[in-house]
Amino acid sequence: MPRLSLRRSLTVGEGSLALFAVACVFAYVRxxxxxxxxxxxxxxxxxxxxxxxxxxxxxxxRSAWMLVGxxxxxxxxxxxxxxxxxxxxxxxxxxxGAGLVVLVATFLAGHRVWRPERGLVPTGLAIxxxxxxxxVARLTPSAAVAALGLVGWxxxxxxxGSRDSGQSRPRWAPVFLFMALATGTAAGVIRxxxxxxxxxxRAARSLTSGSSGGSAGLSESGELGAVERLxxxxxxxxxxxxxxxxxxxxxxxxxFDGRAWTAPxxxxxxxxxxxSVPAGAxxxxxxxxxxxxxxxGAPIDGDxxxxxxxxxxSSRGWMVTPRQPLLVRVAGGTPSIDGAGIVTAPFRPAPAxxxxxxxxxxxxxxxxxxxxxxxxxxxxLDPRLTELAEQMFAQSTSDxxxxxxxxxxxxxCCRYSLDVGRFSSEQPVAEFLFEKxxxxxxxxxxxxxxxxxxxxxxTRYVTGLNVQPANRRGDxxxxxxxxxxxxxxxxxxxVGWVAADPTPAAQYAALRVGLRDGWLRRAWxxxxxxxxxxxxxAETDWRDALTWLAVGAGSLLARLARRxxxxxxxxxxxxxxxxxxxxxxxxxxxxxxxxxxxxVSVVGPELADLMQRLEGRWSSLGHPRPVHxxxxxxxxxxxxxxxxxxxxxxxxxxxxCYYRARFGGYRPDPDEIYRLRNAxx
Numbered sequence: 001m002p003r004l005s006l007r008r009s010l011t012v013g014e015g016s017l018a019l020f021a022v023a024c025v026f027a028y029v030r031x032x033x034x035x036x037x038x039x040x041x042x043x044x045x046x047x048x049x050x051x052x053x054x055x056x057x058x059x060x061x062r063s064a065w066m067l068v069g070x071x072x073x074x075x076x077x078x079x080x081x082x083x084x085x086x087x088x089x090x091x092x093x094x095x096x097g098a099g100l101v102v103l104v105a106t107f108l109a110g111h112r113v114w115r116p117e118r119g120l121v122p123t124g125l126a127i128x129x130x131x132x133x134x135x136v137a138r139l140t141p142s143a144a145v146a147a148l149g150l151v152g153w154x155x156x157x158x159x160x161g162s163r164d165s166g167q168s169r170p171r172w173a174p175v176f177l178f179m180a181l182a183t184g185t186a187a188g189v190i191r192x193x194x195x196x197x198x199x200x201x202r203a204a205r206s207l208t209s210g211s212s213g214g215s216a217g218l219s220e221s222g223e224l225g226a227v228e229r230l231x232x233x234x235x236x237x238x239x240x241x242x243x244x245x246x247x248x249x250x251x252x253x254x255x256f257d258g259r260a261w262t263a264p265x266x267x268x269x270x271x272x273x274x275x276s277v278p279a280g281a282x283x284x285x286x287x288x289x290x291x292x293x294x295x296x297g298a299p300i301d302g303d304x305x306x307x308x309x310x311x312x313x314s315s316r317g318w319m320v321t322p323r324q325p326l327l328v329r330v331a332g333g334t335p336s337i338d339g340a341g342i343v344t345a346p347f348r349p350a351p352a353x354x355x356x357x358x359x360x361x362x363x364x365x366x367x368x369x370x371x372x373x374x375x376x377x378x379x380x381l382d383p384r385l386t387e388l389a390e391q392m393f394a395q396s397t398s399d400x401x402x403x404x405x406x407x408x409x410x411x412x413c414c415r416y417s418l419d420v421g422r423f424s425s426e427q428p429v430a431e432f433l434f435e436k437x438x439x440x441x442x443x444x445x446x447x448x449x450x451x452x453x454x455x456x457x458x459t460r461y462v463t464g465l466n467v468q469p470a471n472r473r474g475d476x477x478x479x480x481x482x483x484x485x486x487x488x489x490x491x492x493x494x495v496g497w498v499a500a501d502p503t504p505a506a507q508y509a510a511l512r513v514g515l516r517d518g519w520l521r522r523a524w525x526x527x528x529x530x531x532x533x534x535x536x537x538a539e540t541d542w543r544d545a546l547t548w549l550a551v552g553a554g555s556l557l558a559r560l561a562r563r564x565x566x567x568x569x570x571x572x573x574x575x576x577x578x579x580x581x582x583x584x585x586x587x588x589x590x591x592x593x594x595x596x597x598x599x600v601s602v603v604g605p606e607l608a609d610l611m612q613r614l615e616g617r618w619s620s621l622g623h624p625r626p627v628h629x630x631x632x633x634x635x636x637x638x639x640x641x642x643x644x645x646x647x648x649x650x651x652x653x654x655x656x657c658y659y660r661a662r663f664g665g666y667r668p669d670p671d672e673i674y675r676l677r678n679a680x681x
Contacts, residue, residue, distance in 0.1 A: 011156075012152070012156045013152075013153055013156045014111065015152075016149045016150070016151075016152035016153035016156065017108065017111060017116055017120060017149065017153050018045055018108060018149070019145065019146075019148065019149030019152070020120075020121075020124055020146050020149030020150045020153065021041055021044075021104050021105075021107075021108045021120060021124055021149075022041060022045075023142045023143075023145035023146035023149060024104065024124040024125070024127040024128050024131075024142070024146050025037075025038050025041045025101050025104060025127060026038065026142050027127065027128055027131035027132075027142035027143065027146070028097050028100075028101060028127045028128075028130060028131045029101075030131070030142070031130075031131045031132075031133075032093065032094055032097060032131075037097075037098050037101050038101065040101060040102055040105035041101060041104060041105045041108065043105065044104075044105040044106070044108040044109040045108070047109050048109060048110075048112075049106065049109040049110035049113060050110065050112065050113060050609070050612045052110065052113060052616065053616060053619075053620045054616075054617070054620070054681070055620075057113065057114070060103065060106060060107075060114070060119075061114065061118070061119065063099075063103065064100075064103045064107070064119060064122070064123050065122075067096055067099050067100050067103065067123070067126065068100075068122050068123060068126040070092075070096050071096055071097075071100065071126040071127075071129055071130050072126070072129070074092050074093055074096060074130065074133070075129050075130070075133060093130050093133060096130065097127060097130045097131075100123050100126055100127050100130070101127065103119075103123050104120060104123050104124055104127065107119040107120035107123060108120060112605065112609050113609075116153065121150065124146065128142070128143060128146060223259055223260040223261075224259050224260070224423075224428035224429065224432075224442060224443060224446060225259060225423040225428040227420075228419070228420060228421050228422055229418060229419045229420070229421075230418040230419075230420075230440055231418070232418070232482035232511070232512065233480065233481040233482050234480055234481075234482065235480060235481045236312040236478060236479070236480055236481075237311070237312060237465065237479050237480060237481050237483070237484075238309055238310060238311045238312055238320070238465070238479045239309070239310040239312065239476050239477070239478055239479065239529050239533075240307060240308070240309055240310075240467055240471075240476060240477040240479055241307065241308040241309075241310075241475065241476045241477075242305070242306070242307040242308070242322075242467075242476075242477065243305060243306075244305075245467040245468055245469050245471060245472070245477055246307070246322045246323075246467055247322070247323070247464055247465070247466055247467065247485070247487070247499065248309075248320040248321060248322060248464045248465040248467060248479075249320060249321060249322070249323060249341070249342060249462055249463075249464040250320045250342070250463050250464040250465070251263065251342065251462070251463045251464070252338075252340035252341075252342055252460055252461070252462050252489070253460065253461045253462075253463070254373040254374055254376065254460045254461070255373070255376060256376065256377070256378055256446070256449070256450070256461070257378050258378040258379075258380070258381075258426065258427065258428075258429075259426075259428060261446070261461045264373065266338050266339055266340075267338065267339060268336045268337070268338045268344065269336060269337060269338075270334045270335070270336050271294035271295060271296060271328060271334060271335050271336065271337055271343075272294060272295055272297070273292065273293070273294060273295070274293040274294055274295035274327050275295070282304060282306055282357065285306045285308070285355070286306070286327065286329050286355060286357065289308065289329050289353070289354075289355050290331050290537060291329050291330045291331030291332070291351075291354070292329070292330070292331070293327055293328070293329050294327065294328045294329075294330070294334065294335060295326065295327055295328075296325055296326055296327070296328070296337055296341075298324065298326050298359070298362055299326075299362075300326050300327070300357065300359070301359060301360075303359055303360060304326055304357050304358065304359040305322075305357070305358055305359065306355065306356075306357055307321070307322055307355065307356045307357075307358065308353070308354075308355045308356075309321075309353070309354055309355070309356065310352065310353045310529070310533055311351075311352050311353070319335060319343040319344060319345050319351075319354060320464055320465055321341075321342075321343050321356045321358065322356065322358040323341065323358065323361055323499065324341060324358050324359050324360060324361045324362065325337070325341060325343055325356050325357070325358050326356075326357045326358055326359050327355075327356070327357035328343060328354065328355070328356055328357075329354060329355035329356075330345075330346075330351050330354040330355075331351060331354075332346060332351050333345075333346025334346050339370075340460070343356075353533065353537070361496055361497060362496070363494070363495065363496040364496065366458065366491055370458070371458055371491075373460075374453070374458030374459055374460055374491060375453045375456065375457075375458055375459075376453070377450070377453055377454065381427075381430075381450070381454075382427045382429075382430035384430055384433075384434055385429065385430055385433070385450060385451065385454060386454060388433075388451065389451050389454030389455050390454075392405055392406055392409065392451065392455060393454075393455040393456075396455075399455075399456075399457045399490070399491075399492055399493070400492055402452065402455050402457055403452060403457065403490050403492075403498075403500055406448055406451050406452055406455070406502075407448060407500060407502045410433070410444060410447055410448055410451075410502050411502070411504050413433070413437060414432065414433065414437045414438060414439065414443075414444065414447075415437060415438045415504075415507065416438070416439070416440065416441075416444070416503060416504050416507035416508055416511065417438040417439060417440065418440055418511060419438075420432075420436060420438060420439045420440070420443070421436070423436075428443070428446075429443070429446050429447050429450050432446075432447060433447050440503075441485050441486045441487070441503045441508070442486045444486075444502040444503045444504075445461055445462075445486040445487055445488050445502055445503070446461065446486075447502070448488050448500070448502035449461050449488050452488070452490060457490055457491070458490065458491035459488050459489070459490050459491075460488065460489050460497075461486065461488060462486065462487050462488060462489055462499070463484070463485070463486050464484075464485060464487075465479050465483050465484060465485060466483050466484075466485035466487075466501075466508075467479055467483065468483075468509070470509070470512075471483065473529070474529070476529055478529075482512065485501075485503070486503075487499060487500065487501040487502070487503070488500050488501075488502065530552075534549060603658065603661045603662055604661070604667075604668075606668075606670060606673045607657065607658060607661055607668055607673060610654055610657075610658075610673055610676055610677055610680070611631070611654065611658055613677065613680055613681075614631075614651060614654050614655075614680060615631075617647060617651075617680065618634075618643075618651075621642070621643065621647075623638055623642055623643070631655050631658060631659075632655050632659060635651055635652065635655055646679075647680075649679075650676065650679040650680045651680075653676055653679065654676050654680060657672065657673075657676060
């Protein structure tokens with residue numbers, strides 16, 4: 001049976017291997033976000049594994065090479081991103097990477113059982129490959145530390161079977177050869193791969209009949225027919241602190257050419273410094289953020305709401321906001337606003353944190369230019385669209401009824417799907433409505449906008465983020481790239497611009513059920529939100545960050561004081577830590593019995609490892625050696641036929657070498673140990 005023991009000390013070579021393993025695993029858990037997966041490696045730093053059965057050794061080695069091969073396949077699949085949905089490959093990376101981490105911990109604890117170059121090193125390199133996949137990976141520091149540990153091991157360790165019987169000698173030639181090959185390979189990949197990528201993509205697309213794919217996210221325009229299969233990305237875009245979920249607007253587009261939506265160049269005005277806000281909860285929220293307050297010119301009423309937004313990735317200068325922003329709190333410059341109420345940042349990327357006060361849209365008259373832009377239609381529309389719009393117009397008596405009937409017809413006839421396939425015509429809207437009858441939000445919004453414009457209803461196309469109640473994580477809403485959405489806004493007389501979402505809500509939510517987080521990820525997201533806000537505040541004003549941190553700590557202590565059971569649990573944890581600190585030195589000072597004296601210090605590590613292997617073979621055959629019986633006595637006590645002849649001969653050779661080294665002062669040659677180990681295996 002495998003035997004675990006506490007690791008007493010680390011040699012320089014073992015420390016280098018540990019550094020390599022920890023760096024590889026750190027890169028993986030940082031890229032994947034599963035920090036708890038790294039615990040086995042931390043445990044393996046303090047234990048030593050020995051005496052596994054031959055069957056267990058072979059099983060672990062084969063499992064390692066199988067996962068290394070799968071990691072290479074996942075890397076190829078991720079590189080050819082149009083062949084697989086990104087989230088599916090991310091899930092494979094999570095499962096394969098977790099298995100590789102467990103194997104790294106096993107190899108690190110049993111590095112005397114498995115040769116590092118056949119176990120720990122390839123699995124660690126496979127983890128680095130997986131860690132480098134994806135846009136959120138930051139691999140350079142971890143890869144540099146891993147390379148440092150690997151080079152250190154190559155320098156100080158002596159290969160198995162070496163003829164040197166003294167101390168380990170540095171192996172400079174293999175080190176320089178390894179560094180030269182690694183540098184040449186990296187340089188070749190960096191220089192050649194970008195040039196070869198277009199050719200590889202074209203060849204792969206031709207093999208897959210031209211299929212193309214992409215991931216959900218905010219885009220400059222809604223170009224229809226460009227992406228045949230849409231993936232749902234888990235990448236965090238922003239965090240929203242608000243009293244209720246709301247749609248966040250990023251772009252309002254009015255011009256459609258038959259395939260893509262664009263916005264004509266319009267007047268963009270800088271916001272003006274806002275006057276003082278009346279005292280109250282709203283003022284406390286505004287002044288609780290660093291920066292200056294700017295007004296949009298709209299009056300602030302008693303129903304105004306507050307939203308605080310913390311960006312997690314670049315937004316190309318967009319400051320996504322709810323409808324009708326009234327006040328904007330931001331540091332670093334003066335934001336601007338256009339006629340549709342879209343706020344843009346004073347610099348790119350947008351500031352990491354800002355606040356918005358918003359209210360109900362005000363009723364303003366629709367100018368002739370705005371009406372003309374909101375009913376514009378491309379040339380050469382499919383006649384079926386015109387015929388359908390005329391039928392809907394004849395069956396309704398008002399624009400509000402036309403909006404309801406149009407959205408209801410699209411919801412009945414079309415199905416929400418992320419896989420739309422290739423379009424065969426130059427009329428993607430008509431093909432979506434009459435042939436495919438399936439698509440994602442961009443198709444629903446475009447079809448609704450065209451049909452309503454054909455009925456004379458002013459309509460504009462809106463892109464942004466759809467924040468739902470399911471996005472709530474603790475005290476805020478977590479918004480991912482998969483929450484990118486498209487909808488429409490229609491002009492109704494006496495009401496103004498009204499938001500309408502043609503996408504079927506139930507079908508939209510059903511495809512996002514798999515993105516819901518478990519309790520562990522939700523807890524981690526709370527910690528991530530706290531760290532992200534602290535970093536954003538520190539980048540703006542470190543004094544404000546310290547003040548905010550002190551206020552947060554005070555509120556946490558107040559909550560703990562109200563929850564007496566949490567206070568008792570915290571007291572018990574602190575008491576256990578203090579008791580452990582007092583008892584651990586006493587346990588370490590306790591004298592060890594004679595049987596616990598390290599065999600390595602007497603006969604050397606190679607011969608001690610050989611005897612562990614020998615006793616493991618005896619145990620696997622049902623003849624374990626009792627503690628009170630010496631190895632030679634135990635070997636002679638075995639009945640005839642208890643051991644195979646080959647194992648009996650190798651056992652006698654190993655026991656003879658052990659007795660000569662233990663009691664005769666003999667120092668075995670490494671070649672002899674190597675031959676005995678091969679005979680035993």
